[in-house]
Amino acid sequence: MIAMPEMDLLPATRRALLHRLATAQAEGRAPSLVGAVLRDGAPVWTEGRGLVDGAPPTADTQYRIGSLTKTFVAVLVLRLRDEGRLDLADPLGAHLPQAPAATAGLTLAQLLAHTGGIAAETPPPWWERTDGGVRPELAGILEPEPVKHPAGRRFHYSNPGYALLGALVERLRGEPLGQVLAAEILAPLGMTRTSLLPQAPHAQGWAVHPWADVLLPEPATDTGRMAPAGQLWSTVQDLSRFGAFLAAGDPAVLAEATLAEMRTPVAPPDGPAWDAGYGLGLMLKQDGGRQLAGHTGSMPGFLCTLWVSPADRLGAIALANTTTGLAVGGLAADLLRITAEHEPRIPDPWQPLDTHDPALLELTGPWYWGPGAVAIRLRAGGDLELGPLTGPGRAARLQAQPDGTWLGLDGYYAGETLRVIRDAAGTVTHLDLGSFVFTREPYGDGAVTPGGLDPQGWRPGPA
Incomplete structure (x- = not known):
């Protein structure tokens, strides 16, 4: 994004954003909800509803971000590609010999875009609510016959697929995933409040009873081998930095051109609606003619979404501590849309070229x-x-x-x-x-036009 000075959001915009967030928290019965809007790479509005430890959540309150973790893993894989360590057309087995045999021939691009055709989830027990020690080896994250669809033929979201990509990163870097994340993404972007395990102040994850206003605590498990699919915790403040990076790149992490590649549709939507798709580690969404990129996330007790619209130089975040009941993907898209409609982007001033040939x-x-x-x-x-x-x-x-x-x-x-x-x-x-x-004229030169031109040339229509 090109930085340009702009005032804070107008009171009417802030009021509309607050109304949308407050309505979502009340109707979704979320114990807490925090939302934010970014403009030109910086947060311009943050609001918390509900309570965390007796007070409204802030931009520094940690929430579990679930599958948004996958985008971080995708960035690490693209860094390896840009360094020349691998090609996205390479089979997984070329870089991860311990990969389950049924997955060894899948390309890295297929795993990044969920087109490898492998199972959506692990064998029982439900990996999101059980300790990672249940499946200490890669062989335990997939059933004996994990292939559900021919590779490259359709979009089929796969959490184990990203566990395999995380294992690939660890093998090529020779370090645990958490250390690689910290060195290659978190430190360069100044994300000091993003971690694999919760760090205070953080929200407790809750399940809300569907027929009564009572709560059940959800476990904050360490998912082990499945961590690359949804382990991370973060804050609105840190995700604002990550959103700015997703929209414009950062030479310390990935070039803007590589981020644009990640935002390019690779997989079609899964279902009858054609308003969504998937790139390389990024969900893509058409929203009122606006092209959004980012990711949703969910883990027991938590919901998350980050969207960016590079064309509008806007982004939006929504974090909640409830297992279900709140459509955070639509909420974050609405926060971005409200801002764009209330305060359309002011174009950069036109300027002549500094130099030209x-x-x-x-x-x-x-x-x-x-x-x-x-x-x-x-x-x-x-x-x-x-x-x-x-x-x-x-x-x-x-x-x-x-x-x-x-x-x-x-x-x-x-x-x-x-x-x-x-x-x-x-x-x-x-x-x-x-x-x-x-040519400079319509069918202007028969000598260069394939098939030549009728010798009589242009003529009036038939009588």
């Missing part, structure tokens, strides 16, 4: 793919932006390559090569983008 101006302006009009614009950093002249259509950013070609960075042309074709005099005659020919 005059030769690139020759490529800008209108071009035609057949009769379809597109435009190429020169952007900061020397990139080109291709898009429809009017209306919807294919668009992409293009980056200059050492050999004089241009590489598509996103959209339909991601990974495709644009070549600038010149005549003997050095004048640009046309562009070739993945075999598509772009």
Whole structure:
């Protein structure tokens, strides 16, 4: 996110956020609930409802964050990839020889995106409420026949899949997961209140009776081998730092480009609704035309969600200490939406380029793919932006390559090569983008148009 000075949230915005949070806590019957909104990478609103140890929760109150732990593990795997230690297309067994045989051939990308097809849960007993000593070895986290679907064919959420990824991180780093997390993510981001086990002040996890306003304490288990699937505890203050990182990257942890890769959909939604998906360790959600990335989380006694919207430079967090009854994913999305609608993002001031290559101006302006009009614009950093002249259509950013070609960075042309074709005099005659020919006039040059042009050219319609 690009930092820009803005005032605190307006009173009307704060009132709307408070109403949404208070309604969620009362109707969801949560013993406590804390919410927060981030703007430009910093918290601008935090509110706690209910009680923790006799007082409302604060930004420093620890809650268990459940499956949001998986995003931390995914970051550690992507760090190994960016260091050249592994490739996401590698089979798990190439780096983790002790992996159960049925999982050895699954790729790391499939495990990250929950497309490996392996079981959603461990064999009994329920891993979230039992001590990790019940299954001290990796062999104990999966049943004898754990494959439920063909690998790569569908999204099937798997908690043991992330336990395997956590074991991979430990093997390649030669240290326990907690030490790797602290050194590679928590310390660089200044997250001093995130830990594998609870540290005071922290909330007690509760189950709320469905038909009476009474509580049952939930155990705060150390899940051992399953820790990478949901063990972490954190605070709104720390998750604000993590949310800022997820939206914009941090060179001390992962580059912005790698975070953008994590936010790219890999797995389709599981069900009839197409408003959600999964990237590399990140849940993805379409909310009122807004693209959110983050993760939900649940463990007995706790619920959690962190969403970020890089386009809006906003994020939202919701943490509660109840097992069920509160839709925290929707709540956090609503907190972000309320802020965006009440206080739309103020665009950065337009500024001319500091410098440019005059030769690139020759490529800008209108071009035609057949009769379809597109435009190429020169952007900061020397990139080109291709898009429809009017209306919807294919668009992409293009980056200059050492050999004089241009590489598509996103959209339909991601990974495709644009070549600038010149005549003997050095004048640009046309562009070739993945075999598509772009000319300065609609079907302007039959000599370069695949299939040629009718010799009579353009004509009036039939009488």
